[in-house]
Amino acid sequence: MQLLITTTRMMSASLQPDDVLKKMMADQNMEAKLKNLLKQEKIQLWRPPYTVDTEQPGQQQLQELAKQYAPLLGLPVSEVRGALESIRVQAVRRGKRNQTFRETNVATLELLLPRDCKKAGTTGNKSKTFMETKLDVSAQVLMDRIAEEFGLKSFKLILNGKTLNAAQLLDQQGVQNHSKMMVLKVSDTECAQQACEEADKARNQNESVQRTHRGFQILSERDGTDDPHTIPFLEVADQKGNPLKIPHKEKKALILAMGFHEKGRALMKRKRHDDALCHLLQADHHFSECGSALLSSVDNYGVLQLDIVWCYQALEALSCLDDGRRRLLRAEDCFLRCYGEQQQRLLMIKGNTGREEALFLRLYLLQSLLSFIEGNDLQAQQQLSKVESLYGRLCPDSDKMTQLMLLGFSEREARLGLRACQGDVHEAAMLISNQRQEREELKQRERQKRKNMMAGISVLTEAGYSKKDTARALHQANGDVDKAFEILLDASQALQSNNNTEETVNPEKLEQLLYLGFERTASEAALALTGGDVQSATQLLLDNQGVVPATATPPSEEEPSTSSSSADDSELVNEVLEDISRHEEDYLDLTLEEESQLIATIKTYLSRGSTHTV
Numbered sequence: 001m002q003l004l005i006t007t008t009r010m011m012s013a014s015l016q017p018d019d020v021l022k023k024m025m026a027d028q029n030m031e032a033k034l035k036n037l038l039k040q041e042k043i044q045l046w047r048p049p050y051t052v053d054t055e056q057p058g059q060q061q062l063q064e065l066a067k068q069y070a071p072l073l074g075l076p077v078s079e080v081r082g083a084l085e086s087i088r089v090q091a092v093r094r095g096k097r098n099q100t101f102r103e104t105n106v107a108t109l110e111l112l113l114p115r116d117c118k119k120a121g122t123t124g125n126k127s128k129t130f131m132e133t134k135l136d137v138s139a140q141v142l143m144d145r146i147a148e149e150f151g152l153k154s155f156k157l158i159l160n161g162k163t164l165n166a167a168q169l170l171d172q173q174g175v176q177n178h179s180k181m182m183v184l185k186v187s188d189t190e191c192a193q194q195a196c197e198e199a200d201k202a203r204n205q206n207e208s209v210q211r212t213h214r215g216f217q218i219l220s221e222r223d224g225t226d227d228p229h230t231i232p233f234l235e236v237a238d239q240k241g242n243p244l245k246i247p248h249k250e251k252k253a254l255i256l257a258m259g260f261h262e263k264g265r266a267l268m269k270r271k272r273h274d275d276a277l278c279h280l281l282q283a284d285h286h287f288s289e290c291g292s293a294l295l296s297s298v299d300n301y302g303v304l305q306l307d308i309v310w311c312y313q314a315l316e317a318l319s320c321l322d323d324g325r326r327r328l329l330r331a332e333d334c335f336l337r338c339y340g341e342q343q344q345r346l347l348m349i350k351g352n353t354g355r356e357e358a359l360f361l362r363l364y365l366l367q368s369l370l371s372f373i374e375g376n377d378l379q380a381q382q383q384l385s386k387v388e389s390l391y392g393r394l395c396p397d398s399d400k401m402t403q404l405m406l407l408g409f410s411e412r413e414a415r416l417g418l419r420a421c422q423g424d425v426h427e428a429a430m431l432i433s434n435q436r437q438e439r440e441e442l443k444q445r446e447r448q449k450r451k452n453m454m455a456g457i458s459v460l461t462e463a464g465y466s467k468k469d470t471a472r473a474l475h476q477a478n479g480d481v482d483k484a485f486e487i488l489l490d491a492s493q494a495l496q497s498n499n500n501t502e503e504t505v506n507p508e509k510l511e512q513l514l515y516l517g518f519e520r521t522a523s524e525a526a527l528a529l530t531g532g533d534v535q536s537a538t539q540l541l542l543d544n545q546g547v548v549p550a551t552a553t554p555p556s557e558e559e560p561s562t563s564s565s566s567a568d569d570s571e572l573v574n575e576v577l578e579d580i581s582r583h584e585e586d587y588l589d590l591t592l593e594e595e596s597q598l599i600a601t602i603k604t605y606l607s608r609g610s611t612h613t614v
Contacts (some may be wrong), residue, residue: 022601022605024316024318025318025369025372025373025601025602025605026605027083028318028373028375029372029373029375029377029605030073030075030079030080030083030375031083031086031087031375032373032374032375032376033073033375034069034073034080034083034084034087035087035375036375037069037072038087043065044091045062045084045087045088045091046088046091046092046095049061050062050065050088051088051092055092057085057088062081062084062085062088063077063081065084066078066080066081066084069084074608094178097177097178098177100132101177105134105135105136106132106133106134107132107133107134107135107175107176107177107178107179108130108131108132108177108178109130109131109132109133109142109175109178109179109180109181110128110129110130110178110179110180110181110319111129111130111131111146111181111183112129112180112181112182112183112317112319112320113129113150113183114152114155114183114184114185114274115315115316117150117151117152117185128319131145131146131149133145133170134170135169135170135171135175135176135177136169136170136171137169137170138166138167138168138169138170139157139164139165139166139167139168139169139170139173139175140166140167142157142170143155143157143166146183150183152183152185154185155183155184155185156183156184156278157181157182157183157184158181158182158183158184158277158281158320159173159174159175159179159180159181159182160174160322160323161281161284161308161320161323161326161327162174162281162285163278163281164181180319180320182317182319182320184274184277184278185274208275208278208279209278209279209282211572211575211576212259212260212263212279212282212576213256213260213282214572215259215572215573215575215576215577216255216256216259216260216576217252217256218569218572218573250290253286253289253290254290256286257283257286257287257289257290257300258283258300259283259576259580260279260280260282260283260286261279261280261283261300261303261304261307262579262580262581263279263576263579264276264277264278264279264280264282264283264307265307265579265586265587266579267279268307268310268311271314273311273314273315274315276307276311277308277311277312277315280304280307280308280311281308283304284304284305284308287300287301287304296337297337297338298338299334299335299338299339299356299359301330301334302330302331302332302333302334302335302338302359303331303359303587305327305328305330305331305334306327306328306331306359306362306363306366308327309324309327309328309331309366310362310366312324313366313369313598314594318373321370321373321374324366324370325370328363328366328367328370331363332363335356335359335360335363339353339356343356352420352421352431354393354394354419354420354421354422355416355419355420355585355588356588357390357393357394357419358390358394358419358588358589358590358592359588360386360390361387361390361391361394361590361592361595362590362595364383364384364386364387364390365383365384365387365595365598365599365602367383368380368381368383368384368387368602369598369602371383372602372605372606377606380602380606381606384599384602384603384606387595387599388599391592391595391596391599393419393422393423394419394592395592395596396414396415396418396419397418397423400414400418400423400425400428401414401415401418403425404417404418404425404428404429404432407429409429409432412583412586412589413432413435414428414432415589415591416585416588416589417429417431417432449479452479453471453474453479456470456474456479456481456484457470457471457474459481460473460474460481460484460485460488463485463488465488469488469491470484470488473485473487473488473491505524505527505528505532506527506532509527509532509534509537510523510524510527512534513526513527513534513537513538513541516538518538518541518546519546522541522546522548523537523541525548526538526540526541526548529548
């Protein structure tokens with residue numbers, strides 16, 4: 001099951017695989033195989049005879065190794081000789097860095113820089129950049145040095161998929177000697193304009209994250225009691241759009257997590273993978289705070305892990321291999337748990353499995369990529385075979401797509417419909433039509449529900465209860481006005497009972513409220529309701545013009561701030577709502593264009609060494 005954020009509101013160029021990425025893949029594949037051979041034969045390149053006293057290579061010995069391994073890899077001796085020297089140099093330097101760390105506590109970090117700011121002359125492999133630092137300094141100190149040396153104005157540091165806190169010490173955030181760290185560039189105004197020309201005004205990435213957070217925070221605090229024509233709100237729904245009953249606090253956390261995910265996916269579609277990754281990691285953080293059993297039965301978290309790893313490969317962040325592997329394991333576990341081992345649970349819920357197979361295609365493709373980079377060609381080929389089988393079934397037939405689109409269906413509806421119905425045009429047309437009818441019926445039910453809710457609020461507010469209290473009571477009573485009235489009446493009587501219990505009211509605290517000008521009865525009620533907390537009682541009275549309404553609750557730290565103007569809130573809300581898809585299966589609508597190019601790249605390199613086994 002997929003959780004959706006539904007909005008109540010009345011209102012393609014493909015990515016070409018970079019030649020640099022191809023070379024990095026090939027180099028890492030060859031190095032991984034060579035390291036495996038060296039390990040099997042217990043050869044240590046940093047020791048004699050492969051490294052002499054002056055740390056220079058033992059030329060003859062390395063040449064002999066290269067001649068021995070070249071036939072096994074199916075590669076020229078010169079290429080293998082160069083790779084062996086690279087491995088030897090890395091090993092020698094790693095040993096020196098270990099010694100430096102033991103003697104001085106100065107650690108060496110490997111930095112994965114943005115592709116457009118790699119600095120010539122860096123130590124080690126040309127694709128790697130190293131920086132020395134103490135670990136008992138703040139991340140900001142390291143960031144200042146990176147900014148100065150590489151000319152970066154704004155960026156984030158990512159370690160194992162987590163964004164480092166600039167104010168905290170490096171060692172407190174898990175940074176160790178030899179840690180690999182991704183430098184994720186933050187778009188400045190000029191870069192943002194180039195990356196997204198349709199934007200009215202460019203904002204840097206930090207501001208984008210903050211605005212996304214605030215926009216979804218505002219939406220999560222709305223309870224649907226206002227007119228949706230002017231004040232939209234969000235609900236968490238199942239895959240068919242039916243709203244789910246979730247505790248308010250948990251709903252707020254889910255909306256933030258799902259909201260950041262939606263924003264990240266929107267940025268992925270625009271090929272802004274650096275900005276997308278920043279938002280996706282925020283979504284990952286908020287999902288981790290949910291701690292809900294509900295997440296164990298929905299695939300949202302698995303899809304998020306898949307999207308993060310897809311951004312890694314798009315950004316050529318192959319050094320994020322370990323984090324990528326862990327995330328793919330989480331994604332696969334999530335899909336198997338949600339869909340069933342043979343997707344039987346998915347078949348029972350939806351009646352077909354074709355659309356979700358696109359997720360498995362991307363999962364197997366990324367697993368194949370990581371296996372290839374690790375030098376495991378056999379496993380890479382096995383996963384790629386699964387990918388090609390799925391691709392043959394899921395790649396849309398242009399003639400069938402045209403037939404459905406001539407019937408008035410959208411490209412997305414046609415693509416998803418054909419996948420769900422194994423390419424049967426007639427069945428796909430019926431499925432799409434039924435889905436459209438179900439969506440329209442759901443909208444009608446929601447409109448009627450909203451109409452009944454507004455009518456019930458009107459009736460109960462005329463009885464003297466506040467709009468907020470009546471809305472809560474109606475939600476609790478599933479829209480039944482009589483039951484809601486009973487809930488309000490019971491709450492009012494309970495409050496009155498509290499007011500009559502003098503033991504709960506401390507005379508000194510009461511005097512403090514009276515001194516501030518509040519009435520005695522209201523002050524006693526506020527203190528009773530807040531457990532004698534003067535500050536909370538004061539805030540409760542201020543928020544309600546000096547009185548305590550029936551069913552009032554104590555002020556919460558999570559109550560929305562009143563300092564920002566409604567105009568600013570409206571702008572933020574409209575901004576984040578633009579990135580929420582109106583189609584519940586948008587996350588399944590992969591065109592497979594990017595996937596097909598990555599398939600071709602992996603296939604080319606696998607065929608190159610297909611006759612050789614390590």
